[in-house]
Structures are given as structure tokens and as C-alpha cells.
Amino acid sequence: MSVILRTNHLTKRYGHRTVLSDLSMTIYEGDIYGLIGKNGAGKTTLIRMAAGLASPSDGSILLFGKPDLLQGRKEIGTVIESPALYPGMTARENLITQCKLQDADPAQIESILSLVGLGDTGAKKAKHFSLGMRQRLAIAVSLIGNPRLLLLDEPTNGLDPEGIREIRNLILKLNKERHITVLISSHILGELSKLATRYGILHHGVLLEEFTENELWERCSKAEDHDMDLEEYFLQKIGGN
Amino acid sequence: MKHLLKSDFYKLRKARYFWVCLVLNLVLAAGTVFLLDFTYKMNGDTLAAQMEEQQHNMEETGVNISMDGIPASYEELSASNQLISFFTGNTTLIIAVLISLFVGSEFNYGTMKNIASKNYSRNKIYLSKLIAGVVTAICFTLLFALTATLTAAALWGFGDVSSGFWGEAFASIGLELLLCSAYVSVFVMFSMLVRQNGGSLAANICFLEFISLAVMLGEVIIKKVLDKTVTLSNYLIDTNMNAIMSGLDKTIVIRSLCVGIVFFAAATLIGMHDFCRRDIR
Ligand SMILES: Nc1ncnc2c1ncn2[C@@H]1O[C@H](COP(=O)(O)OP(=O)(O)OP(=O)(O)O)[C@@H](O)[C@H]1O
Ligand SMILES: [Mg+2]
Numbered sequence: 001m002s003v004i005l006r007t008n009h010l011t012k013r014y015g016h017r018t019v020l021s022d023l024s025m026t027i028y029e030g031d032i033y034g035l036i037g038k039n040g041a042g043k044t045t046l047i048r049m050a051a052g053l054a055s056p057s058d059g060s061i062l063l064f065g066k067p068d069l070l071q072g073r074k075e076i077g078t079v080i081e082s083p084a085l086y087p088g089m090t091a092r093e094n095l096i097t098q099c100k101l102q103d104a105d106p107a108q109i110e111s112i113l114s115l116v117g118l119g120d121t122g123a124k125k126a127k128h129f130s131l132g133m134r135q136r137l138a139i140a141v142s143l144i145g146n147p148r149l150l151l152l153d154e155p156t157n158g159l160d161p162e163g164i165r166e167i168r169n170l171i172l173k174l175n176k177e178r179h180i181t182v183l184i185s186s187h188i189l190g191e192l193s194k195l196a197t198r199y200g201i202l203h204h205g206v207l208l209e210e211f212t213e214n215e216l217w218e219r220c221s222k223a224e225d226h227d228m229d230l231e232e233y234f235l236q237k238i239g240g241n
Numbered sequence: 242m243k244h245l246l247k248s249d250f251y252k253l254r255k256a257r258y259f260w261v262c263l264v265l266n267l268v269l270a271a272g273t274v275f276l277l278d279f280t281y282k283m284n285g286d287t288l289a290a291q292m293e294e295q296q297h298n299m300e301e302t303g304v305n306i307s308m309d310g311i312p313a314s315y316e317e318l319s320a321s322n323q324l325i326s327f328f329t330g331n332t333t334l335i336i337a338v339l340i341s342l343f344v345g346s347e348f349n350y351g352t353m354k355n356i357a358s359k360n361y362s363r364n365k366i367y368l369s370k371l372i373a374g375v376v377t378a379i380c381f382t383l384l385f386a387l388t389a390t391l392t393a394a395a396l397w398g399f400g401d402v403s404s405g406f407w408g409e410a411f412a413s414i415g416l417e418l419l420l421c422s423a424y425v426s427v428f429v430m431f432s433m434l435v436r437q438n439g440g441s442l443a444a445n446i447c448f449l450e451f452i453s454l455a456v457m458l459g460e461v462i463i464k465k466v467l468d469k470t471v472t473l474s475n476y477l478i479d480t481n482m483n484a485i486m487s488g489l490d491k492t493i494v495i496r497s498l499c500v501g502i503v504f505f506a507a508a509t510l511i512g513m514h515d516f517c518r519r520d521i522r
């Protein structure tokens with residue numbers, strides 16, 4: 001398995017406050033890596049550093065096994081916090097802008113739009129979209145240029161159960177059909193459990209532990225309380241700190 | 242870099258404020274000429290005396306603004322003698338608005354994240370915004386001048402020009418466009434520092450409105466207190482724009498070249514340095 005993203009002792013400080021400390025993690029090709037942590041754990045900070053929006057105070061990042069991040073970023077797509085779109089443009093125009101930026105073939109626009117279920121939005125401007133539509137459009141923008149890695153920061157934030165399911169199915173499809181590796185953050189373990197293949201629990205800027213899908217179910221079933229749910233498991237993990 | 246510019250121009254083309262500003266620019270161009278026409282028709286005969294008096298008053302307070310080259314009567318008006326004035330600072334305010342919206346929105350919408358997380362260095366992203374801004378500003382200024390000149394020619398005729406006219410006109414226009422680009426560089430800098438369209442609009446308009454006022458006030462105070470005449474305002478962008486309008490000489494050419502280049506370079510360096518250093522939210 002080839003390494004897609006690796007961080008070595010990554011640290012971020014704002015003034016005297018350390019928001020991410022000594023974080024070393026590896027994401028392999030084909031993973032859907034679920035990053036779980038409560039509000040303020042440092043999830044966004046980690047993703048912003050991987051995307052090049054913030055610079056590490058210490059430590060290093062490798063993209064696709066290489067330290068040349070500028071080159072590596074050609075092959076990543078990002079949705080960080082709220083969906084970043086031009087509200088005065090239609091879905092198609094938003095994608096054209098991104099195609100021009102990345103010198104990507106505009107022929108892919110139609111297939112990406114129908115993939116995210118926005119094929120029929122026509123002349124409707126992004127500012128008139130619902131939140132779910134904007135989230136999906138933001139994912140569509142991140143798919144321009146056939147990225148190998150998607151960094152998704154809480155892409156289901158504020159969505160209803162149906163919207164959450166749509167995004168989940170979309171991510172699964174991208175992972176299965178387009179072989180895109182995904183790093184997705186959330187503060188709800190249960191939300192990622194139907195999706196992720198590997199997990200990392202982030203708490204107060206520290207990566208408490210990493211485990212696979214199978215390990216998660218094993219641990220949950222071994223617990224004394226047999227039907228302990230995932231959130232309790234998560235709370236137990238971070239409660240120890 | 243080419244692709245950054247392409248997407249920047251595409252965004253401008255798709256933005257409503259761009260077209261609003263463009264139409265406003267053209268309307269203002271024609272409007273300025275009609276206003277001038279109206280002013281001279283109304284009080285053309287008393288204008289010469291008024292100007293002299295104003296000049297005298299200003300000299301007493303220590304402010305130095307030359308009134309050479311301003312026509313003293315309606316008959317003296319022509320498109321050719323107003324040509325340089327059509328390049329002089331008419332579009333600055335509109336460009337300040339345009340650039341504040343263009344650069345600030347990128348932060349307001351969060352779309353700067355989409356750009357900065359791609360394979361472009363921060364310097365290139367900054368330069369692309371600056372170049373797009375300069376090109377737009379020059380086009381706006383040329384369009385303003387073209388519209389105003391055509392309107393003026395229709396109203397007053399183009400007027401007879403001497404053989405040296407076009408040489409000096411092109412030199413003056415070049416200098417005016419350089420100074421205009423210096424303004425663009427300052428506007429882009431403030432917008433990149435403030436990172437918000439409302440805030441950068443305020444910052445840019447304040448810069449435009451208050452800097453000459455502040456400097457002039459400084460001069461007046463120095464004159465009153467120290468009884469010394471210093472002309473700080475000679476080193477402001479708009480003073481040089483106006484100076485060029487009233488005729489080129491060696492001092493003015495060199496001074497406006499220096500002022501244009503220094504403002505342009507200093508603002509770009511400051512803005513770029515900050516943009517490279519700071520995290521993007
Ligand atoms: N620019 C900044 N200056 C100072 N502190 C910051 C800055 N950005 C983030 N922080 C702090 O870093 C910590 C981690 O923030 P981060 O946004 O990464 O958390 P998060 O895990 O994404 O939380 P949430 O679930 O609320 O999105 C927070 O305590 C936040 O206050
Ligand atoms: Mg966050």
C-alpha cells in the first residue's frame with residue numbers, strides 16, 4: 001500500500017497555545033480515514049496544514065511520499081469548513097472557474113455535476129442553493145482535476161439525515177469507483193462508522209489512538225456493556241484525558 | 242500563473258459588480274464632460290477672475306496647486322486641451338471599489354482556500370490579483386478617456402494641435418497610467434491585509450480621501466508653527482497626477498516616475514510579504 005499522506009511530529013502553536021502537538025499519522029492509498037474529535041480538538045487545523053493554508057510550527061508533512069507539497073497539492077481536493085463557492089455563479093460556472101484555475105478539461109464538468117446530483121440546476125445561482133446542495137457543489141469543485149486525495153472537513157455539518165446519507169454514499173462511491181483516498185473529519189463517531197475504514201481520535205491536539213474498522217467493532221463488542229454504542233466508546237476514550 | 246490569471250479574469254467577467262462599475266465608469270465619463278460644459282456656459286465670463294482669486298487664497302495658506310492649463314473661457318474648451326485631464330484620477334474611486342470587492346470577496350466567500358490549497362505559491366496568487374487589477378484599471382481609464390474625448394469632441398470639437406502635442410500627450414498618459422497602477426497596488430495591498438470586502442472598501446476609500454488631506458494639514462501646520470514651507474504632498478500619487486495635467490517638465494516627469502514606482506513596489510512588497518506569512522482561514 002502506498003502512502004498518500006504522512007505527518008511527522010506535526011505541531012501547531014498559536015502564540016503560546018499549542019493546538020496540535022507532535023502528531024504523526026499515515027494515510028494509505030484507498031483509505032477512508034475518519035478523524036474524530038470534539039469541538040476545538042484541532043481537526044480543522046490539521047486539515048488546513050495538509051492543504052497548505054497554515055504552516056506548521058514544527059514537524060513535517062509528506063504528500064504522496066514526497067516533501068514537495070506544492071507539486072503534491074495538484075492532486076488533492078479540499079472542502080474545509082463551510083463550502084467555499086462563488087454565490088453569484090451557477091454550479092456549472094463555479095466548476096468552470098476551478099477548471100480554469102487548474103487547467104483541467106471542462107469536459108468533466110457534466111459528469112461531476114451528475115455524480116453529485118446537481119446536473120439539473122441549470123441557471124440557478126449558488127446563493128439560492130440549499131446547504132446540502134452547496135456542500136455537494138463544494139465537493140464537486142474539489143473533484144476537478146481528478147484528485148487522488150480528498151480532504152473533507154465536516155462535510156455533513158448542518159445537514160439533515162437524508163443529506164448526510166447522500167454525502168456518505170457519494171464519498172463511498174468516489175472511494176470505490178474513482179479510487180480516491182479520503183480524509184474526513186467529524187465530531188460524531190457514529191456518523192463516520194458507516195463510512196471509514198480507519199479512524200484516528202484527536203483530543204486537545206493529541207492523536208490519542210488509531211484503529212481500523214474491524215478493531216472498532218471488536219472493541220465495542222468486547223466491552224462489558226455489550227451494546228455500548230459508538231459515542232459512549234468515543235466519550236470513554238477522550239474521558240480518560 | 243497563466244491559469245491563475247485566466248480564472249481571475251473569468252471571475253471578473255462573471256461578477257455583476259464588474260459590469261455595474263463599467264457602466265458607471267462610462268456614464269461618469271460622459272457626465273464629467275457635460276458638467277464641464279455646463280459650468281463654463283453658466284459662468285464662463287467670471288471664471289478667469291475666480292480662478293485667480295482662488296489661487297491667491299491657496300498660496301496664502303501654504304497650499305500649492307497650479308492652475309496652469311485650465312481654460313479660462315468656454316471658447317477655449319476643446320477635446321484636445323482636456324485630453325490629459327480625462328486620464329487624471331477620474332477612475333480611481335471606481336477602481337478602489339472594484340478591487341476591494343474583487344479581492345475581498347475571495348476571502349468573504351472562502352474561495353481563497355480553493356486557490357491556496359492548489360499548486361500555486363502565495364506570491365503567484367498575489368501577483369495574479371495585482372496583474373488582473375492593473376489590467377482592469379488601465380482598461381477602465383482608457384475607456385473613460387475614450388468616452389470623454391468622444392463626448393468632448395462632439396460638444397466642442399477636437400481643436401487644433403501643435404506638432405509636439407501627441408509626443409507629450411503619450412508621455413503624460415503613460416505617466417498617468419503608471420500612477421494609476423500605483424494606486425491599484427495600494428488597493429490590492431489593503432484588500433489583502435484586511436481580507437474582507439467591506440473592510441477593505443473602507444480602508445481603500447479612507448486612503449484615497451484622507452491621505453492628501455492629512456498631508457496637506459501637516460504642511461499647513463508646519464508652515465504656521467515653524468514658518469517653513471515643505472511640500473510633502475508633492476510625493477503623493479494624486480498630486481503628481483494633477484501636476485502632469487498642467488504640463489510636463491523634467492522635474493515632474495522624474496518625480497512622478499519615482500513616486501509611481503516607489504508606491505507600486507512598496508505596496509506590493511508589503512502586501513505580498515503579509516500574504517505569504519499569514520495563514521488563510
Ligand atoms: N488562528 C487561530 N488563532 C488562535 N487560535 C486558533 C486559531 N485557529 C484555531 N485556533 C484554536 O485551535 C483550536 C483547534 O481549532 P480547530 O478549528 O482545529 O478545531 P476543530 O477540531 O476543527 O473544532 P470544530 O469541531 O469546532 O470545527 C481551537 O481551540 C481554536 O481556538
Ligand atoms: Mg473544525
